Amino acid sequence: MFFYLLRRLLYAVPIALAVGFVCFMLVQIAPGDPINAIVPPDAPQDVVEQVRKDYGLDKPLPVQFGIWLWKVVQGDLGRSLATGRPVWSDLHSAIGNTLMLAAAASMLGFVLGCILGGLAGTFRGSLLDRAAVTVAVAGVSVPHYWLGMVLVVIFSVQLNWLPAMGAGPGGSSDWVWNWEHIQHLVLPAVTLSVIPMGIVTRTVRGIVAEIMNQEFVTALRGKGLTSWNIFLHVVKNAAPNALAVIGLQLGYLMGGSILVETVFSWPGTGLLLNSAIFQRDLPVLQGTILVLAMFFVGLNLVVDLIQTTLDPRIKRA
Amino acid sequence: MSTTTTAASAELAVQARQAVAKSQGYWAGVWKRLRRDPVAIACACVLLAMLFVILAAPWIVPHDPYQGSMMRRLRPMGTPNYPLGTDELGRDMLTRLIYGGRLSWFMGIVPVALAFLAGTTLGVLAGFAGGRLNMLIMRVTDVFYAFPSVLLAVAISGALGAGIMNAILALTLVFVPPIIRVAESVTTGVRNLDFVDAARASGASAFTIVRVHVLGNVLGPIFVYSTSLISVCMILASGLSFLGLGTRPPEPEWGLMLNTLRTAIYVQPWVAVLPGVCIFVTSICFNLVSDGLRQAMDVKG
Numbered sequence: 001m002f003f004y005l006l007r008r009l010l011y012a013v014p015i016a017l018a019v020g021f022v023c024f025m026l027v028q029i030a031p032g033d034p035i036n037a038i039v040p041p042d043a044p045q046d047v048v049e050q051v052r053k054d055y056g057l058d059k060p061l062p063v064q065f066g067i068w069l070w071k072v073v074q075g076d077l078g079r080s081l082a083t084g085r086p087v088w089s090d091l092h093s094a095i096g097n098t099l100m101l102a103a104a105a106s107m108l109g110f111v112l113g114c115i116l117g118g119l120a121g122t123f124r125g126s127l128l129d130r131a132a133v134t135v136a137v138a139g140v141s142v143p144h145y146w147l148g149m150v151l152v153v154i155f156s157v158q159l160n161w162l163p164a165m166g167a168g169p170g171g172s173s174d175w176v177w178n179w180e181h182i183q184h185l186v187l188p189a190v191t192l193s194v195i196p197m198g199i200v201t202r203t204v205r206g207i208v209a210e211i212m213n214q215e216f217v218t219a220l221r222g223k224g225l226t227s228w229n230i231f232l233h234v235v236k237n238a239a240p241n242a243l244a245v246i247g248l249q250l251g252y253l254m255g256g257s258i259l260v261e262t263v264f265s266w267p268g269t270g271l272l273l274n275s276a277i278f279q280r281d282l283p284v285l286q287g288t289i290l291v292l293a294m295f296f297v298g299l300n301l302v303v304d305l306i307q308t309t310l311d312p313r314i315k316r317a
Numbered sequence: 318m319s320t321t322t323t324a325a326s327a328e329l330a331v332q333a334r335q336a337v338a339k340s341q342g343y344w345a346g347v348w349k350r351l352r353r354d355p356v357a358i359a360c361a362c363v364l365l366a367m368l369f370v371i372l373a374a375p376w377i378v379p380h381d382p383y384q385g386s387m388m389r390r391l392r393p394m395g396t397p398n399y400p401l402g403t404d405e406l407g408r409d410m411l412t413r414l415i416y417g418g419r420l421s422w423f424m425g426i427v428p429v430a431l432a433f434l435a436g437t438t439l440g441v442l443a444g445f446a447g448g449r450l451n452m453l454i455m456r457v458t459d460v461f462y463a464f465p466s467v468l469l470a471v472a473i474s475g476a477l478g479a480g481i482m483n484a485i486l487a488l489t490l491v492f493v494p495p496i497i498r499v500a501e502s503v504t505t506g507v508r509n510l511d512f513v514d515a516a517r518a519s520g521a522s523a524f525t526i527v528r529v530h531v532l533g534n535v536l537g538p539i540f541v542y543s544t545s546l547i548s549v550c551m552i553l554a555s556g557l558s559f560l561g562l563g564t565r566p567p568e569p570e571w572g573l574m575l576n577t578l579r580t581a582i583y584v585q586p587w588v589a590v591l592p593g594v595c596i597f598v599t600s601i602c603f604n605l606v607s608d609g610l611r612q613a614m615d616v617k618g
Binding site: 014015016018019022023026027029030031137138140141142143145146147149150152153157158251252254255256258259262263273274276277278280282285289292293296297300 | 456457459460461463464465466467468471472473475476477478548552555556559560561562572575579582583586587589590592593594596597600601603604605608
């Protein structure tokens, strides 16, 4: 196990480096001089040249990448063009909010998906199965930013039950565990949860149906076990794959919440990205994407390790 | 004697014809199975009808898609002359939804088609060549897998700036890696089968083997997988426009229309969500047709 862990960690290093390189290149592929990502467009020429030298932008690309990487490793993601503040200072509170939203949505999606998928897999071919499959297909086909708008129309505009915008009363972005704040989380989390719900339903349905067809289930039934006990056996066998799916979904939602955050003005990384795109604030764009992608790389690693620990049948190759 | 011979040979000929018919039977079988799938057929009909309507747009729409009027902004559904109401600039919704389908379909299908070409080429190359080339292509693919797809699309088109071509480029880059993975794995599976060895032993060049023996066996699964990406691509493309990254106003496109109508949900909520209904219906139909195709072609996964 130790060597597996070591190998898996070592394998993540080149991936992380390459992800860093892709993020570095984002500023390079942007139209115009990358110096525009650091100095405002109305800066005088001699300042531009000075900054170009200070930032090493007159050096060859691989050297620039090295300098950039060294700064990133030290936690320096550059400064925002729009606000002048370090990128990280805006980013770290946004990440907390996005993580909160993504975790709530994946939890909701996971629970619903497991119930639907488990029922569908157990009673395969029944009306219930068809209904669950329909819900699953709808879940992965729905443009969730639109679903968010529809929920706002129903629950905020028509019924006036839940707030439509922000993460707290008066546009506050600091999270507190009380109903004033939680009610802001409901609509975005439900909206975002339809994707993992659909995917988990499909996966769990497949896994459960496959397990129910295996001989050991027949044997358990022959032994006279109650359905509850058989259910426990099925859960034990289905859990590693289902957990792996939802673990990755958490990562996808962290990166993919930009649309939902835009709809609900949720003060997370998505909203940050959105305003960075509008203001062509490339350092913020680059830093946010780098941190989210690194989170995803780390999550992949953790999911892999948990899955291998839970299910020793998976080859540690 | 001769009559029996003729009868026998006639029967043989019939049998031979049947055998030929059977050997051509793969696609016939796929079609037969697909025909028995009412959901997939119904969705395919909906898609074909939509395609017809958006292609015939200039001849059937009642109004000009760009011509608005401040006098008739945000009318409700069922207004005379404007059956689906008007948008925030007083343009006819029905007209704009029909025209919007053109760009939305274009941006849903073109990136997948491009990614299908590029991904199949690279994936088959990696799978068939094996060794270092495989290693190189697959490790680069791994890097792009380290980004959640929405994030990658937003990152690339965000850096390149708004515009249809940039959005298409970004979406293509998002879908190439998964297609490479599928293409590589099916090609690796086919490469070690006996008939490929036989072809090699009979002196066929690598190019001929790939063209005749490999492609025929791998294109089906890759194609089915790619069709399942169209729905995702359409949602993502409209999502980019929704963020202001894809199409630019005043061009009608479903995602962009949702964006510009966002503030109108307090005035005419049901008109404002119409473009999303179009995206939803199209995307669910593409998904179900793709599911039907997968089952009919008996592709695993």
